[in-house]
Amino acid sequence: MTYPLKGPGGAPVRDAGRGALQPSAARPAAPAAAAAAAPAHAAALKRWQEMRRATPRRAARIAWIDDAGELHDQTLAVPLDMVFEEACAAFARGTLIMTGAGPVAVEDLLPGDMIETRDNGLRPLRWIGSVTVSTSDEAFEAGAGSLRLMPGALGEGHPSQDLVLHHRARILLRHANCRTIFGLRSALAPARAFADGETIVRLRPAAPVEFFNIALDSHQIVHANGLEVESYHPGALVTDPEAGDERRILGKLFPHLGGRLEYFGPLCRPRLSAEEAETLTGL
Secondary structure, rough: OOOOOEEEHHHHHOOHHHHHOEEEEEEEEOOHHHHHHHHHHHHHHHHHHHHHHHHOEEEEEEEOOOOOOEEEEEEEEEEHHHHHHHHHOOOOOOOEEEEEEEEHHHOOOOOOEEEEEEEEEEEEEHHHHHHHHEEOHHHHHHHOOEEEEEOOEEEEEEEOOOEEEOOOOOOEOOOHHHHHHHOEEEEEEEHHHHOHHHHHHHHEOOOOEEEEEEEEEEEEEEEEOOOOEOOOOOOHHHHHOOHHHHHHHHHHHHHOOOOHHHHOOOOOOEOHHHHHHHHHHHH
């Protein structure tokens, strides 16, 4: 995924990953204290570097537009963990996202494009991320890596053509029991909850798959190949007191928020687990 680093009027934009560090304004430590602290600092740095090398990582490619309307992109190495994979993985390459200019392949979207939402009309795309998921990854080994939804699998035009989603992408579920339980006509359920082995099947691709995810100014329902799917939201991680490390890394994935995940705002629909969705539809 490559994005042109240009701002309004075509002016080049500084890559957010290339900013020079500013010298600290703090008073320098006394020579004796600095000399005493140096071995401990070097040892801590070595342990940190060894830990990073021992943690499996993958490249996450992100692009975002800042409040001044300037476009930035960056590639980050993030832990091989489902929390960070989900942030960048929902729609397989080739998925058509409905925009103000018509359907656009997800890999061709740029921050600033106007995305058609179910509830709030056209909203600007603020962020897009992608990761390449290998068929040797744990999710694929468990048979849950991605799903293929055939045309009309969830009703006429839903989707309008073959759609490949990451198994943790969430689809808008309409069911009479949603109103009974939540007081709403719909909720969000992970794609894997819909697998039926016939029109919605689990995939084991022969080659790695590039997935994308998108974020707007708020949590929204967007149209992917005619199917209603959520934009990214970190969910309970925003307030989980035990998720400090995850929040810190996610903050780096969303630099336009300045590390403040609460700026995602509230969820636009309640979320169900795969098990809850299966129970709800079976009531």
